[in-house]
Structure formats: structure tokens, C-alpha cells
Amino acid sequence: MAYEMIVLTNMLIAILFAQSLNLITGFCGQVSLGHAAFLGIGAYTSAMLTKSGWPLMATFIPAMVIAGMIGMIVGTASLRVRHDFLAITTMGVSFLFTGIIRKQDMLGGEMGVSGIPAPDGGRVGLLLMALGLTILFIMIMIYVKRSWMGFVFESIAEDEDTASVLGIDVRRFKLFAFILGTAGAGLAGALYAHQVRFIGPDSFGFVESVTVLSMVIVGGIGSIWGVTIAAALLSVMPQFFQVIDDYKLLVYGLLLFFAMRFLPEGLGGLAKRFRQKRGKS
Amino acid sequence: MLEVRNIISRYGPVTALHGVDFTLNGGEVLALVGTNGAGKSTLVMSIAGHVIPEQGQIYLEGEDITQIALHERAVRGIGLVPEGRRVFPDLTVKENLITGGYVLPRQSEKERLDGVYDIFPRLYERANQLAGSLSGGEQQMLAFGRAIMLNPKVMLIDEISLGLMPRVIHECYDVLERLRERQIAIILVDQNSDTSLGFADKAIWLESGHVKWQGEAKTCPLLQESIVG
Numbered sequence: 043m044a045y046e047m048i049v050l051t052n053m054l055i056a057i058l059f060a061q062s063l064n065l066i067t068g069f070c071g072q073v074s075l076g077h078a079a080f081l082g083i084g085a086y087t088s089a090m091l092t093k094s095g096w097p098l099m100a101t102f103i104p105a106m107v108i109a110g111m112i113g114m115i116v117g118t119a120s121l122r123v124r125h126d127f128l129a130i131t132t133m134g135v136s137f138l139f140t141g142i143i144r145k146q147d148m149l150g151g152e153m154g155v156s157g158i159p160a161p162d163g164g165r166v167g168l169l170l171m172a173l174g175l176t177i178l179f180i181m182i183m184i185y186v187k188r189s190w191m192g193f194v195f196e197s198i199a200e201d202e203d204t205a206s207v208l209g210i211d212v213r214r215f216k217l218f219a220f221i222l223g224t225a226g227a228g229l230a231g232a233l234y235a236h237q238v239r240f241i242g243p244d245s246f247g248f249v250e251s252v253t254v255l256s257m258v259i260v261g262g263i264g265s266i267w268g269v270t271i272a273a274a275l276l277s278v279m280p281q282f283f284q285v286i287d288d289y290k291l292l293v294y295g296l297l298l299f300f301a302m303r304f305l306p307e308g309l310g311g312l313a314k315r316f317r318q319k320r321g322k323s
Numbered sequence: 324m325l326e327v328r329n330i331i332s333r334y335g336p337v338t339a340l341h342g343v344d345f346t347l348n349g350g351e352v353l354a355l356v357g358t359n360g361a362g363k364s365t366l367v368m369s370i371a372g373h374v375i376p377e378q379g380q381i382y383l384e385g386e387d388i389t390q391i392a393l394h395e396r397a398v399r400g401i402g403l404v405p406e407g408r409r410v411f412p413d414l415t416v417k418e419n420l421i422t423g424g425y426v427l428p429r430q431s432e433k434e435r436l437d438g439v440y441d442i443f444p445r446l447y448e449r450a451n452q453l454a455g456s457l458s459g460g461e462q463q464m465l466a467f468g469r470a471i472m473l474n475p476k477v478m479l480i481d482e483i484s485l486g487l488m489p490r491v492i493h494e495c496y497d498v499l500e501r502l503r504e505r506q507i508a509i510i511l512v513d514q515n516s517d518t519s520l521g522f523a524d525k526a527i528w529l530e531s532g533h534v535k536w537q538g539e540a541k542t543c544p545l546l547q548e549s550i551v552g
Contacts, residue, residue, distance in 0.1 A: 190429075193422045197411045204409045207371060209397030209426035209473060 047165045048237070049281055054172035055233045056277030058179055060257040060269050062226030065183060067255070068264030069192070070219035071199030072120070073129040075251050076136030080224040082246030083109040083139070084231025086149055089158045089241055098161040099171070102232055109228025110221045117220030121213050136251050140243040154242025161236045172233050179226055183266050195219060199264065249291050256294040258308075260301045265310020272309055324349045324508045325370070325477050330379030330389075332369045339365040341532045342379070345525070349476070349506035352499070354523035354540055356516040361529040363512045364406065367479045370510065371403045372396040383477065398426045402475030406482040406512075408466040412455025416446050419454050419465055424472030439468040442498060460491035467498055477508045484513050496522055520546040 063077045084105035091101040120131050144152050161168045186192050194215055197205040202212045235241050253276070261272030276297075280287035301308060307315075325347045332340040340362045347353050355363040368374045370381060372393035381389045388396055397403075411419050417436070424435050440447035443464045449457060454465055463483075470478060480499075484492040492515075499509060499522065513519035520526055523540035536544055 190421055190425055193414055193418045194425055196414055196418075197422045200411045200413060201409055203373065204405060204411075205422075206393040207373075207397060207403045207405065208423050208469065209394050210422075211394050 044165060047169050049278060051165070051169045051172050051233075051237050052281070053274050053277045054169070054176045055230050055237060056254075056257065057270050057273040058172070058176045058233070059227060059230035060254050060261070060273035061176075061179055061183060061266070062223045062230060063254050064223075064258050064261075064264065064266070064269045065186075065226060066219050066223035067258055068262075068269070069183075069187070069195040069199065070216050071202070072216060072220065073126075073255075074132040074223075075129045075248070075255065076116075076132035076134070076139070077223075077227055077254050078246040078248070078250035079136045079139035080109045080113055080227035081231040081234060081250065081254075082143070082241070082243075083112055083224075084228030085235035085241050085246070086143070086155065086231075087228065088232030089155050089235040090149070092159050092161075092236065093155070093157070098159075098168075098232070098236055102175075102229055105228040105232035106225040107228075109231065110225030113224025113227075114217065114221050116224070117217045120220070121216060133248065133251070136246075136248050140247050143243040143246075150242065152243065154240060154245070155235075156240045158235055158239040158241070160239065168233065168236060172237075175229060175233070179229075180266060180270065187266065191215075196264070249294075252291065252298070253294050256297050256301075259298055260305075260308055262308025262310025262312075265308060265313075268308050268310025268313065324351075324384060325510075326380075326382040327366075327370065328380045328382070330366075330369055330376040330381065332365050332374050332376045334365075334374075339374075339532050340369065340376070341534075343527065343529075343534055345527060345537065347477070347508045347510070347525070349508050350503050351525060352503060352509040352511060352523040352540075354516070354519040354526045354543075355510065355512045355529060356520065356526060356543065356545055357529035357535070360531070362532040363529055364481055365532070366527075366529070367403070367481050367510060367512060370477070371401060371479055394426075397473060400474070400476035402470035402473045402478045404463075404466045404470050404478065404480045404483070406485065408459075408462040410454040410457070410462050410465050410469070412453065414454055415451050416454055416457070416465055417450040420446070420468055420472050423469030424474075427472075427474060435472050435474065439471050442471070442501060443468055459486050460488065460494070463487060463491065463495060464498075467495070471502070475507060477510065478502060479510045481512045482514060483511060484515055484518070492518070516545055 059081055066072050066074055087105040087108045088101040092098055116135050120128050143149055194210055198212050198215055206212050257273040257276050258269050261269030286293050327343060327345050329342045329344055331342055343366055357363055369376050380387055383399055420436055420439055446464055446468055483495055511519050520540045520543050526540040526543045527534055528536040528545055
């Protein structure tokens with residue numbers, strides 16, 4: 043039972059993490075290759091606070107705020123770049139984050155942070171927290187997507203020049219999505235740190251950023267349900283098939299390649315096409 | 324309403340506009356004519372804010388908007404129907420329209436939507452259809468409707484008839500007439516210069532970024548040439 047709970051919690055954290063990237067990449071069209079850095083910022087913030095006596099739930103807000111604030115700085119710096127340039131800039135953030143962490147003794151340096159306290163309520167408590175927060179985040183995303191703000195995000199993702207002509211302050215909305223998405227990653231990071239109870243720089247490297255991007259692309263960029271399913275499947279698979287975990291970068295690289303080649307709209311696009319076909323017949 | 328004073332616009336080292344002057348009042352239509360690369364779209368984009376002129380001034384109702392950002396010009400009442408329509412294909416017709424008027428208060432949204440549906444009943448019929456699935460003519464109507472949702476004072480229309488059937492082009496000009504009646508100032512680019520000159524009040528004939536001729540549309544030498552020819 044304990045094993046199933048660990049797998050389920052991992053899955054929920056992965057869904058939350060993937061949805062936070064979906065908000066940035068899917069809703070607003072900003073490709074990020076450094077999203078794991080914000081997972082790391084949340085994880086380190088929460089871990090250091092709980093180690094100094096804070097209850098886990100009290101660390102959620104600081105983890106989100108710090109990740110969101112750094113997200114705001116990165117987002118502001120990235121506003122001038124688009125598409126592949128943005129991807130490379132955010133990739134740089136990922137390397138910068140791990141590089142800085144490695145040199146910080148107070149954050150455990152190369153050795154990482156161990157002895158992160160178990161959350162109140164144990165595994166069940168953490169599972170329930172992950173479940174509640176993931177559902178809440180998804181509900182917020184559904185609300186945003188169906189509101190006028192969702193239309194604005196979609197218009198920016200599709201054609202930001204035309205969106206500007208309509209009076210939409212593209213920079214403000216892109217930055218807003220970036221802050222919200224990175225804060226979401228910070229929240230996922232707080233849960234993650236207390237799930238694994240040991241974190242190090244390698245837990246938040248480039249591979250993790252590619253992994254979460256794979257979840258968003260396989261799920262369908264911008265599709266809430268598609269990304270939820272893809273994140274659930276891709277986070278669980280390595281636990282059952284060791285080979286996937288051993289050759290993570292290779293497997294996710296291939297997955298990205300095949301998804302872009304044969305299923306560019308992901309699972310969400312597939313479901314949409316299926317619904318349209320059924321509607322016609 | 325709109326006053327453009329000696330604007331010079333460049334793309335890097337290339338000067339695309341060498342000083343254009345005109346004024347346009349509410350309810351007036353200005354046709355921009357000339358061959359491809361003459362500078363018509365550059366002038367439209369300079370007024371819309373896509374291109375910031377290197378010299379000269381643009382005034383909207385007496386306010387200098389030359390250096391104002393693209394999205395802020397839209398807020399002040401400059402609407403653009405871009406070349407190629409550029410509707411948002413994955414949003415429905417209604418969502419496209421709502422996005423078009425997003426800067427205005429939500430309270431007036433229904434009224435503005437009804438106003439657009441009144442002009443384009445076909446958009447009402449297709450309200451829940453994805454914009455990407457509309458025909459070219461319907462997409463042009465949607466691009467018009469989206470710009471109208473902003474309650475514009477000035478409408479810039481780039482290549483109004485590009486890729487459209489004659490019947491649809493005729494419908495587009497009917498819409499322009501209704502906008503003119505609403506005292507909206509219109510700047511119009513149409514590859515079919517005879518049609519735009521026949522409709523407009525004023526005209527500017529551009530050639531390689533220079534003003535070759537400027538005056539009352541019906542007296543434009545281009546129109547005279549085509550009549551004589």
C-alpha cells in the first residue's frame with residue numbers, strides 16, 4: 043500500500059508540475075526548457091524551511107512566492123525573445139540554477155539537502171495535500187481557459203502581433219503567465235522535496251526540464267486533460283519499467299521526436315479530432 | 324480626427340516611406356494606391372504602431388501617438404483589419420470577437436457583440452464555430468467584426484479584397500459604407516485600386532515610398548488611366 047501511495051503522490055506532483063508548464067507554454071506559447079529550475083527553487087525553499095521547524099503547509103506560500111519572483115525576473119528578461127531564442131534563454135536558467143546550487147554550502151552544495159522532515163500526517167497526509175493542490179490548480183486552469191483571459195492567452199499563443207493590434211498588452215500577459223506557471227512549479231517543488239526527502243542539484247537539471255516538456259507536448263500543448271493524462275502516464279512508466287528510468291533522456295528525446303512528427307497536437311488534439319469525427323458521423 | 328505629418332519609416336537601412344502628410348476626418352475614407360512595395364502597408368503599419376516612424380508625427384484627435392505602443396493605440400481607437408485576416412483559428416467566432424474588444428468594459432460587451440452580429444448575421448449563425456473552419460469571406464467578416472468590437476475611431480484595412488470572391492468584396496464595401504455612416508475614419512488598401520478609388524473620398528498614390536500624387540480620390544490619375552485605357 044505504501045508503494046502505491048508513493049507512486050500516486052509522484053504522479054500527482056508530476057501532473058501539477060506539468061500543468062504549471064502548460065500554463066506558460068500551452069496557454070501563452072512560451073517554450074521553456076528550464077522549468078525544472080523553478081521546481082528546484084520551490085523544493086529548496088520548502089526543504090530549508092521545514093528543516094528549520096516550519097510545518098510543510100506553511101512553506102507552500104514562500105515556495106510559490108520565491109519561485110514566482112525569480113520567474114518574474116527571468117520572464118522580464120525573456121520578454122524580448124521569442125520561440126527558439128526563448129527556449130535557449132530558459133535552458134540557460136536551468137544550467138545557471140544547478141551551477142549556483144552546487145556552489146552554495148548552506149544549500150548542501152554538491153551533496154544536496156538530506157534529512158528533510160516527513161510531512162505531518164505522513165504519506166497519507168502528503169498524498170492528500172498533493173491531491174487537493176493538483177485538483178485546485180487544474181480547476182484554476184480550467185477557469186482561466188474558459189474566461190476572457192483564456193481567450194487572450196490563446197490569441198497571444200497563436201499570433202501575438204495581431205493580439206497587440208487588438209489592444210492586448212502582450213508583454214504583461216506573458217509575464218503574468220510566466221509568474222503563475224513558475225509559482226505553480228514552486229508549489230510542486232515543495233511537495234516533491236517532502237516526497238523524496240533528499241534533494242540535490244541533479245534533481246532539477248536539464249533532463250527534468252525535458253521530461254516535463256515531453257509531458258506537455260505528448261499531452262497536447264494547451265490541453266488540460268491531455269497534459270494530465272500524459273503526465274500521469276509518463277511519471278508512472280519509469281516506476282514499472284526500469285529501462286525507461288535508466289535511459290530517461292533517450293526515451294523522452296525519442297518521445298518528443300515521435301510526438302512532434304506524428305502527433306504534433308498531442309493526446310488533446312487526438313481527442314479533439316475524434317470528437318469532431320463523431321460529431322460529423 | 325487623424326493627422327499624419329511628414330512621416331518617414333525605415334526597415335533597417337531601407338527607407339520605406341519618404342515623408343507622407345495627410346489629415347482624415349470622421350466618416351472620410353482614404354484610399355492608398357500603388358504597386359507592390361510602394362509603401363502602402365508600411366504606412367498602415369506605421370499608423371497602427373507595428374512600425375515606429377523615424378521622423379514625423381501622428382496625431383489622433385489632437386494627441387501625439389507617434390511613439391505610443393501598438394496595444395495602446397488600439398485602446399485609443401485605432402482598429403486594424405490586417406492583410407490575410409489573421410483570425411485566431413483555434414478560438415470560436417464569438418471568442419475571437421470577445422478578444423477583439425477585451426480592452427473595453429465587460430458591461431458593454433453584449434451590446435457590442437449584438438452590434439457586430441447586426442452587421443454580420445452570418446457571424447451570429449457561426450458564433451460557436453472555430454474561426455479556422457470559416458471560409459475566406461467569413462474570416463474577412465470576422466476580422467472586420469473583431470476590429471469593430473474595439474469601437475474604433477479610425478479603421479485601417481489592409482488588402483480588403485485579397486483572395487475574396489467578387490460577391491464577398493461587394494459585401495465588404497457595403498460594410499465600409501455602414502462604418503463611414505458611423506463617422507469612422509477609414510484608411511483602405513485594396514489591390515483593386517479602381518474599386519477603392521471609386522469608394523474613397525481622398526487618395527494617396529505611393530511609389531517606392533514617395534507620394535506620387537495626393538488629392539480627391541475621384542480625380543486620381545490612376546483611376547483616369549484605367550477609365551481611358
